[in-house]
Amino acid sequence: MHSDRAPMGLKIAAGAGLAFMHLPLILIFVYAFTTEEKSYQWPPPGLTLKWFAVTWGRADVWEALSLSLRVAAISTAIALVLGTLCAAAVSRSKFFGREAISLMVILPIALPGIITGISLRAAFNLADIPFSFWTIVLGHATFCVVVVYNNAVARFRRISGSLIEASLDLGADSFQTFRHVILPNIATALLAGGMLAFALSFDEVIVTTFTAGQQQTLPIWMLEELVRPRQRPVTNVVAMVVVLVTFLPILGAYYLTRGTESVAGQGK
Amino acid sequence: MxxxxxxxxxxxxxxxxxxxxxxxxxxxxxxxxxxxxxxxxxxxxxxxxxxxxxxxxxxxxxxxxxxxxxxxxxxxxxxxxxxxxxxxxxxxxxxxxxxxxxxxxxxxxxxxxxxxxxxxxxxxxxxxxxxxxxxxxxxxxxxxxxxxxxxxxxxxxxxxxxxxxxxxxxxxxxxxxxxxxxxxxxxxxxxxxxxxxxxxxxxxxxxxxxxxxxxxxxxxxxxxxxxxxxVADFVGSSNVFPPDLTERLTGKRAHAALRPEAVRLGAEGHGATVRGSSFIGTATKVALDMDGIPMIALLPKGAPVPEAGAQVRVSWADEDLHVMDPNA
Missing domain, CATH: 3.40.50.300 (P-loop containing nucleotide triphosphate hydrolases)
Structure with a gap:
């Protein structure tokens, strides 16, 4: 008899692989409670909650967190608008250079971040744009647009063209058609794309190092903290927050796009 | 109106x-x-x-x-x-x-x-x-x-x-x-x-x-x-006669259409060869060749169906042959 059950060896190997990926995360969490503040010592000599209080009181943490949240929110908003428009243009109409544009939109995510970062920095310098909050946002928007675009374009392809014509035929103008037909059919794709974009922006380091001035986003702040040890477990507390803040949207995106394969374009 | x-x-x-x-x-x-x-x-x-x-x-x-x-x-x-x-x-x-x-x-x-x-x-x-x-x-x-x-x-x-x-x-x-x-x-x-x-x-x-x-x-x-x-061909799969044949039959030089159900097989008429037949429920469709012109005849239920290769004679009522406008 052929069995659907995997052999024990394969199960153990799969378990070990997953453990290898996720156990270090637990280590980070544990160090957030250690009493030792200079070096990471295993096992922790004692456990304490005081680092949560210390972190709460640190103004630099709040500043970095606030900057990261604002950058992620605005980059995501820009990406949602531009990514949707671009996806609509590429999937709904035929024009010269359509394939090229599609490729150029996707390219930034394939490009190493360091190249995006260097080229943006060079471009900002050349144009005499001082580094600021907005240069970080621009840098992040380059790859956030891709995520939204990819999600939206896949959904647009599944909306049959006659749905839009049906709406026009029933008296709705272009704006009403977008509002009542297109948006409801791409909403979950946009939400998923937006959440992924937010998470990407929130933990981005490389592009940010090149496009930020004096400001520190949360990941950059963490990097600096690791270099000069002072109240080290504070970094671990922040790391826990980052994991939660980025993990929840990704989980949400996963559940939103799951099981929506049959949303649009079911004409027949 | x-x-x-x-x-x-x-x-x-x-x-x-x-x-x-x-x-x-x-x-x-x-x-x-x-x-x-x-x-x-x-x-x-x-x-x-x-x-x-x-x-x-x-x-x-x-x-x-x-x-x-x-x-x-x-x-x-x-x-x-x-x-x-x-x-x-x-x-x-x-x-x-x-x-x-x-x-x-x-x-x-x-x-x-x-x-x-x-x-x-x-x-x-x-x-x-x-x-x-x-x-x-x-x-x-x-x-x-x-x-x-x-x-x-x-x-x-x-x-x-x-x-x-x-x-x-x-x-x-x-x-x-x-x-x-x-x-x-x-x-x-x-x-x-x-x-x-x-x-x-x-x-x-x-x-x-x-x-x-x-x-x-x-x-x-x-x-x-x-x-x-x-139209004759697409709408009712009529038999379409070329102008030459129509001229010989009627004296008018134009295409002509003859509906398959108007074609009769009998003892008189034009000689034709049976190519094959197929049963389509209410009738039997017989494919014919009349001097190189393909023709379809619909035989009502019960009529004897000739074998493929048989020589038959086909005829129709004059009013059933529709001669088209030569200028159309």
């Missing part, structure tokens, strides 16, 4: 493709008008020109006397039943039907009532809360019909609406559509490639070929008096 739709020299070219090429049509108010033709003959493009999804390259279109030039689809008092039905998948059946009224700004209670009535009209009462994906093909077709009719359009356009249905359902819907059209008195413009459908439903039929209308007329005219060989 008011003209509902008028095409004057209308063309629609896509690059070098002449999808519609110099078409003139006049569709009267309250008429059930069919556009019949093979795929790619321009009939669907004509429908899309009326709906406003396409703009003519040349010529003029008027809907109830008003020029349609530059009028977008959402400002035309015309509604369409799409070939793939195009029901909105995210809306319930009732919201699909009420969509046009919602856009027009009707209050919710009022448009729900109108939508319910429309669903009753297409024999789907109580289906309002379902999603389109929960309906069968025939039910979706009815919802699409209700969604268009609830807006009381001046002209209803139907793009191969029965194409996706099975034979039995198709025949039932043909009768229902015809009855509905008579009851409502709305002008129906119906696109189909099925000649049986066009002939049985329409008041008048326009036969399309290669972007042009080759004949317009009542179903009987189209069927019994084809003006060009294409």
């Amino acid at each position: 008011t003209t509902a739709v008028r095409f004057t020299g209308v063309s629609r070219h896509f690059g070098s493709v002449r999808a519609v090429d110099g078409v003139d049509i006049e569709i009267a108010e309250g008429e059930f008008f069919a556009m019949l033709g093979p795929s790619g003959s321009g009939k669907t493009t004509c429908l899309r020109l009326i709906a406003g999804f396409e703009q003519p390259t040349a010529g003029e279109i008027a809907i109830f006397g008003e020029p349609a030039q530059g009028v977008p689809p959402y400002k035309r008092h015309v509604n369409t039943v799409f070939q793939d039905y195009a029901l909105f998948p995210h809306l319930s059946v009732i919201d699909n039907v009420a969509y046009g009224l919602m856009i027009a700004g009707q209050p919710k209670a009022q448009r729900r009532r109108a939508a319910e009535e429309a669903l009753e009209m297409v024999a789907l009462p109580g289906y309002g809360t379902r999603k389109p994906s929960e309906l069968s093909g025939g039910q979706r077709q009815r919802v699409a019909l209700a969604r268009a009719l609830v807006n009381r359009p001046k002209v209803l356009l139907l793009d191969e609406p029965l194409g996706a249905l099975d034979l039995k359902l198709r025949e039932q819907m043909q009768e229902e559509l015809k009855a509905l059209q008579r009851k409502l008195g709305i002008t129906f413009v119906f696109v189909t490639h099925d000649q049986g459908e066009a002939l049985s439903m329409a008041d008048r039929v326009a036969v399309f070929n290669e972007g042009r209308i080759v004949q317009v007329g009542q179903p009987q005219d189209i069927y019994y008096r084809p003006e060009v060989p294409f």
Whole structure:
């Protein structure tokens, strides 16, 4: 008899692989409670909650967190608008250079971040744009647009063209058609794309190092903290927050796009 | 009688493709008008020109006397039943039907009532809360019909609406559509490639070929008096005689059409060879070769069917041979 059950060896190997990926995360969490503040010592000599209080009181943490949240929110908003428009243009109409544009939109995510970062920095310098909050946002928007675009374009392809014509035929103008037909059919794709974009922006380091001035986003702040040890477990507390803040949207995106394969374009 | 739709020299070219090429049509108010033709003959493009999804390259279109030039689809008092039905998948059946009224700004209670009535009209009462994906093909077709009719359009356009249905359902819907059209008195413009459908439903039929209308007329005219060989061949698979043969038979030099059921096999007439036969239910179809001209004869039930290769004699009543206009 052929069995659907995997052999024990394969199960153990799969378990070990997953453990290898996720156990270090637990280590980070544990160090957030250690009493030792200079070096990471295993096992922790004692456990304490005081680092949560210390972190709460640190103004630099709040500043970095606030900057990261604002950058992620605005980059995501820009990406949602531009990514949707671009996806609509590429999937709904035929024009010269359509394939090229599609490729150029996707390219930034394939490009190493360091190249995006260097080229943006060079471009900002050349144009005499001082580094600021907005240069970080621009840098992040380059790859956030891709995520939204990819999600939206896949959904647009599944909306049959006659749905839009049906709406026009029933008296709705272009704006009403977008509002009542297109948006409801791409909403979950946009939400998923937006959440992924937010998470990407929130933990981005490389592009940010090149496009930020004096400001520190949360990941950059963490990097600096690791270099000069002072109240080290504070970094671990922040790391826990980052994991939660980025993990929840990704989980949400996963559940939103799951099981929506049959949303649009079911004409027949 | 008011003209509902008028095409004057209308063309629609896509690059070098002449999808519609110099078409003139006049569709009267309250008429059930069919556009019949093979795929790619321009009939669907004509429908899309009326709906406003396409703009003519040349010529003029008027809907109830008003020029349609530059009028977008959402400002035309015309509604369409799409070939793939195009029901909105995210809306319930009732919201699909009420969509046009919602856009027009009707209050919710009022448009729900109108939508319910429309669903009753297409024999789907109580289906309002379902999603389109929960309906069968025939039910979706009815919802699409209700969604268009609830807006009381001046002209209803139907793009191969029965194409996706099975034979039995198709025949039932043909009768229902015809009855509905008579009851409502709305002008129906119906696109189909099925000649049986066009002939049985329409008041008048326009036969399309290669972007042009080759004949317009009542179903009987189209069927019994084809003006060009294409119509004879496409509409009823008539036997088409070349001008040489027609001249020998009648003295007139033109194509001629002879319906298969008018062909008799007997002791007199022209010699022909039997190529084969096939049983098609109500009759038997016999393929013949008359001096190199292929011919089809329909033998009624019970008539003796000749073997393939047999020599037979074929004849027909003179009035059954329809000689076409030599200039057409």
